[in-house]
Structures are given as C-alpha cells and as structure tokens.
Amino acid sequence: MQSGLGDLDELYQEVLLDHYRNPRNTDRLEEPASEVDAVNPFCGDEIHMQLGMDGERVAKISVSGQGCSISQATGSLLTEIVEGKTPDEARALRELFRGLMMGEDLTDDQLDELEDSVALQGVRRFPVRIKCALLSWSALSDALDKVAPAG
C-alpha cells in the first residue's frame, strides 16, 4: 500500500521527537518567582511553567504538562533558549517564534536565535496545530508578566 504519511516528516522532525521523548527541564523549582498553568481550551492540552529569577535574568525554567507531541516538545525546546535571558529578550524570542509560525520571513540571524526551535517550522503547513506550538510561549509570556510587567 502506498504510504500517505510521508508529508508528516515535515511536522515530526527528529529534534522535535527527541524533545517529546525526553523533555528537558521538567524538574519543579522549589521557590519559583513565577508560576503559570496554561490550558488550550480547544483540546485540553496543559502546560505548567515555573520561572526562577537571578536578578534581571531568567536563571531557571521548568516546563511540564500533558498533551500532544507538538505542545509538549515546544515547551521543552523553549527552555533551552530562554534560560539566561532577560524578560525583554525572552519576549523578543516569543515574537520571533510567533513570526516563524505565521510564515514571516526571518533573517538567518533571527533563525539562529531560535536555535533548535526552528525545527517547528514545519508546523506552519498544518495550521490547526499552530496553537499547539504557541501554548508554551503564551504561558511564558504570562509568567514573565508576573515577574516583570511588559513596559
């Protein structure tokens, strides 16, 4: 039988699958500076996010939850680029990621800033799954607003 699932490879890139199988930074923080539960009301996917701050910067971030491969892998991938950033830098990353999902043309430098999260580019071809990829980033935005209200 002819396999019709080949196009899925664009969605399920190896790096995404790796983060889904082995999510990073899932340990809960003892004393988070900020904590957020985000739920996608359409599908019930859940993300629990905690931020630990060191002065101006995000020193530690923890993400856990339940849901599809896209929502959970995005949360894990996000932790790798947000750690060490200031709230404004993290918000700028969120804008870049959102641009990536919306099909905007990002420069090579911008793509570099997103590091492995660029692997989620393939989600664009599956528009109904974009909200899965944005769940953790919107949780991050709420978590950042609690420690440093957007200016």
Add this chain to the structure above:
Amino acid sequence: MASGAPLDVQRIRADFPILSRQVNGHTLTYLDNAATSQKPTQVIQSLVDYYERYNSNVHRGVHTLSIEATEAYEDARGKVQRFINAPSPESIIWTRNTSESLNLVAYTWAEANVGAGDEIVTTAMEHHSDIVPWQQLAYRKGATLKIIRETETGRLDMEQAAEFITERTKIVAATHMSNVLGTVNDVKALADAVHRVGGVMLVDGAQSVPHMPVDVQALDCDFMAFSAHKMLGPTGIGVLYGKPEILEVMPPWMFGGDMILEVTFEDASWNDLPYRFEAGTPNIADAIATGAAVDYLAELGMDRVWAHEQQITAYALDKFKDLNGITLLGPREVEDKGAVISFSHDSVHSHDLGTALDQLGIAIRTGHHCAMPLVRSHGIISAARASFYIYNTEAEVDILVDGLNEAEEYFSKAGIL
C-alpha cells in the same frame, strides 16, 4: 421503501456531493458525524429554493411570498413534530441549537421552579452544554447538583440514579445518547423516577434524534433538545420540544417581535405557543431546510437508520479488537450503543493520530469532545472519536483501521511508542 430492508448506502452516498471530495490526495472518509453530519442535495436545494423563489419574512405580510414562506416554515415545524411524535406543532420551539434549547429551559422553567435547597440531577455523560447551565442555575439559586456516575461497563449507574432522585429533585437532565461513549441511556426509567417525585425530565437528544426512532410521548419526557445540523440539516437551528401543558405556563425568555400579543407603551402581553418563545425574525431558511432533512430521514425510516448504524458499529468494534495500543471508551458491545467509538492510544496523543489520519483523508474528532469531566474520569485528557452515519460503509471502517495501523507504524518508527 420496504421497511426492514437494509439501507441502499451507495444510493444515499450519491445524494451527498461532499463525499466525493479529495482531501490530501485521498477520497474523503468522513467519520465525524457526532460533531456534525454532511448534507444531502435535497437539503442544500431547499435553502437555494427559499432564497431564489420565496424569500420573505413570516407571520407578517399579506403578500404571496410571505404567505409561501410562512406556510413552508410552519410545515417544517409539523414535520419535526411528526418525526418525534410530539402531540402538537405548538410543542416544537425553534432555537439556534441544542445548547440554546437547554439554556432556554434553565432560564425559564428552571428559573421559575428551582429554589434554594432543591436538587438538580444530571449525569457524568453530559456534554458541557448540559452541565454548565445547571451548575450556573445551582449557583444562582442555592440548589444542589447531583451527578449520576458511569459504571465500569460504560453505562449509567441506575442504582445511583434511584438514590439521587428524591422529593427534593426538581429536574433530571440526561443525555439520551452519550457523544463520547455512544451509550444509549434509559431516559424513560429516569422520567418515570422523577415523575414519581413531581419533577420534570429533560432529555438531551442531540445524538439520539438523528440516529434512532425517538418518540417523545413514549419516553414521557417533559423536554427534549436537539440540533438540525447533526441530522442532515443546516447549522444554526435547533429544536426544543416541551409538553404543551408545561410550555403553556412557562415564562418567556427573550422579548421582541413575534412573541407578543399586544404592546402598549406601558406593558405587553404574550403571544400563543410556540411563538412566545421565538422572539424576532426566526431562522426561516434553515427551519425549512430542517424540514427537508426530516423528510429525507423519514423516507429512509429511522428503524432502518438505526439498524444500519448498529451493523457498522458492531463491525467496527470487532475490527478494533485487533488494533495495537488502543483503549476503547464506553461499551465494548453494540447493545445500548450508538455509532460512536471513542478511543485513546497508549502513547500517541489523539491530535497526533488525528493529523496522521487527515493526511489519509480520514476525518475524525480529537480532543475532549466538550465533555472534559467525562474524558478526565477515564484518566486521559484527550480521546479520538470515529462516529458513523447513514452514508458510511464497512469499507470506510477498514480505511480507518488501516489508517490507524499506518499511523502506529509511523509513530513507532519515530520512536514515540
């Protein structure tokens, strides 16, 4: 058509233009009928006819178009009445959908009849639209909400129902058929129980009326709610059936044109049933098209529709036994079960399954099915659901099963099993 003969599914399919559509390079396999059904040419054409030939407001003018529109609109009400064996056309109220029908009861009958300390009984199988209005009513009134649980075999716990329905029970609101489990509930037994204590029975018929013979008088329910779009009709129109003697004394809900008898600058009096509950210009075109949908189903015969769905459900349940990693929700046998099969995969999330099946042109529902408490009570947050209708075939069940096997293989290679 001869009653008892199986449906001529190929002939039925020819009436549904959408079924020949290609999706991602495959002919559409539409298995999301519990969410909404597809529409036959006869229903689509009735909408076109109305707008092309006699579009006009109803109950207002003396001109030809208005007379024709009014006749067709009221004719459709009569068709719905006969379809569910309601005692009179006046007992059929047009609403937007099942949710609006349920809210109508919560905001009118229940608002007037449920007080502090009273009890409302519902079930663990309800759609959000038959839970949340009762939660809100209970908050407003200081009443208590009791939920009849699901047994281990996916049925309603009727012993608990007997315990819960007491002198304090004012209303029992229960689904006739679960949109997740497919379970068909004995709503007649619930109606008998609540009538013994002087309360009323509200049945959510959204999943039953499209798929089986439903006789509101035989069920002895006081209210029944359902939507046209799940039974070949258009979106945006639903029905509330109410026993005439109850509707007669029920306070109105929305105010405006059509629902009044006489208006002065100081006061107003209310029109007769059913117009008292239909304020403003109604959804004329979709009501008429609902009549066309009911004609289509009545012509097939609802006992034959049910028999077809029982057969395809039994076939699917049997095929599902051979699938790896799949857990079924609800009854495993076709007895008391409609054409709804919900399932979860041990390691693949339902959205990932749904996206894979969509690549093969197969449409299923994924997620919480607007029944979060029920899905969570099964220890999962999301399930996949295949649901069948008059145009589905055993060959399509095979396409689904092959698709699930292909998806399993894909995700296994991807290392997430």
